[in-house]
Amino acid sequence: MADPLRLAIAGLGTVGTGVVRLLQENAAMLAERAGRSLEIVAVSARDRMVERGVDLSRFAWEDDMTAMAARGDVDVVVELVGGADGPALTLARNAIAHGKALVTANKAMIAHHGLELAQAAETAGTALKFEAAVAGGIPVVKGLREGAAANRIETVYGVLNGTANYILSTMEASGADFASTLGEAQRLGYAEADPTFDIEGIDAAHKLAILASIAFGSRLDFASVACEGISRVRAADIRQADTLGYVVRLVASAEIDHAGEGPALLQQVRPCLVPKSHPLAHVTGATNAVVAQGNFVGRLLFQGAGAGDGPTASAVVADLIDIARGDIGTPFSVPAAALVPLPAADAGHHTGQTYLRFSVTDRPGVLAEITAAMRDADVSIESLIQQGRANDGGEVLVAMVTHDGPQSCIAHALELLAGSASLTAPPLVMQIIED
């Protein structure tokens, strides 16, 4: 058997501890599959004294992560510190500069600095791998970079945030509203005390930007992801969706827009209506799923646990096995220098059906005002439901589904209605995913 692959692990939170545990529990099997043993040499974390439930006594402890990245007895640095910049980025740069392979679960860092790090790794002739950064344990980076590599990918989309999906599918099951469901999720530990990254779609946007780059061979562009969270989705929207044959999901999607002068990249994270017959409609709880549509393979679906120490450790160690087996190819599907910089697409080009929900005052003429705006903006209505009576606030909900049409027309209709005294709250717009 070949020499061991020698590892340094930075960050010993739940994921880091999970990686240590996996490497210990499955050691013999891993050595057989990788063709060499995977051996932890050194570890580093902020606080040495925390009890972590794993035996770290045989590993060197490094207080200084920079020193760890320079150790002569280390082949791979595993970065599990987190954060887009700061110590994680410094460690990543240092590790690559010293010719170490880098494996990371850090979606924010890759979304922001993946291009720079990939170029550095390619120049150094070493590996940069980040399977765990997208969709936890699901091997979707590999699935797109290798499994679907023969295809021109036309679109990639999915449910990429377990917390948001837990909240939406719980609202669906219970009929409860957003605020109380979030509160319950926080009590149960499914949502953070500050849930912004999850419920506002930023975490999903990080993952989406990475997937888009791999799928399309386009340059990473996190800044252009249009991002809208789930906090404005009401229990009533979920009920209406159900009546119409849909569920609500926070969908992250990327596609190439050919409607303009040249190809452009459309990246969006926002709550959408998903037909009940679509695979994403059955993705409940903290599960993640990714759909890729290729020009030869058709629709592929990858589904599994999107977070948690076990699944994330599984993805980290899959990367380590790849490296041990000698796979140190380009981090993205093509060399970093060949990634094409694409301008951000005009979201108005996107066509499809749309769900619109208006909160309106309970008085005559409101429906006429809304439907006139739709007509004037060239939005064709397929169905419209007005709730029977006003709620306690004297507010009535009007929900409608449009025929296929461009988002630009929807935006125009909303402009026409902006400032209307009939509206008691900004309208909620949800695109409908095609089956």
Place this chain on the structure above:
Amino acid sequence: MADPLRLAIAGLGTVGTGVVRLLQENAAMLAERAGRSLEIVAVSARDRMVERGVDLSRFAWEDDMTAMAARGDVDVVVELVGGADGPALTLARNAIAHGKALVTANKAMIAHHGLELAQAAETAGTALKFEAAVAGGIPVVKGLREGAAANRIETVYGVLNGTANYILSTMEASGADFASTLGEAQRLGYAEADPTFDIEGIDAAHKLAILASIAFGSRLDFASVACEGISRVRAADIRQADTLGYVVRLVASAEIDHAGEGPALLQQVRPCLVPKSHPLAHVTGATNAVVAQGNFVGRLLFQGAGAGDGPTASAVVADLIDIARGDIGTPFSVPAAALVPLPAADAGHHTGQTYLRFSVTDRPGVLAEITAAMRDADVSIESLIQQGRANDGGEVLVAMVTHDGPQSCIAHALELLAGSASLTAPPLVMQIIED
């Protein structure tokens, strides 16, 4: 850019033609992703004169596949001839013997001769790849061999035959019986004139044996797959299943049985009841899906088109890209010599809930006879449904679902009832998949 990867393609049916078309349509993108161009040098098929809709004029034509495998200007032989033995196997052996990499979509050949071919490829230091042999375009061989490689896989199962699934999901939607649905599928081209391989589970068994070997690191053992088809499933069974909250699927499953002296391999293909909340319940039409349960990653699902020229070509070319990128690792998850020969498990050890359907004569005492046999065999009944009245043949259906218990008890109960004058047909037994 590195030298081109030079290909010889044997077999120009729908899949072979699809591979040629994919290599032509996506050529520039493939070269960028693979780091070198993928160039067809030679092709071979039975009949040179068939019009195939692709331009073959720039490739050398070889009437003799054996000569093609020996060509000095070929790096990879792509075997798309089909058949477990005969010309395909001769070609595969020859190609590897000449140091060529071999890529194949031939599930029967790999299921029967994969071990021999893997050993030969490893000895020759060349690649043997067969992503397209299992579940068409779904990258599940890679998903298990690499993506889930960090996990001890506890069980792998799925819907692996599109024809059988098309028939079952059509029966589900239409309420029609098996014979008429099969006839319609044959007229539409979804089922072969001789559908035996598909509807009796043999095709699924080929794929299962390959998946099990990769998942468990066990030696390929197609012969020990217990195989039962779908031809005895009636419209009434599907209705009963629906009432009870299930759908019927032809499920191929493999697991390690630890109930005996040492580990044993249980491989089964048979119609099962799948809870409607389970991902496999939503796999309809010709779609395939594979579930793998790992000790760290939990449940992973891979889903997509299980057949067809486009999806199969996608998988074949993914293998070619891997080879072009330099990945020529062991064909299975571990070297062929390290694959563990496991004895076939006693299917009676398998525990779970079971659906039993009896066709009985419409006379007093029949229910008592059946329930007494269940009691005497220690089978505990959770629910029982007896159809209200006899059908035209004077036959009544009695369906029941058991509590959790070993299959050995079910088998014992059926022995006690064997030869009973009350039964008008052999009982149908379907295991229930756990949610």
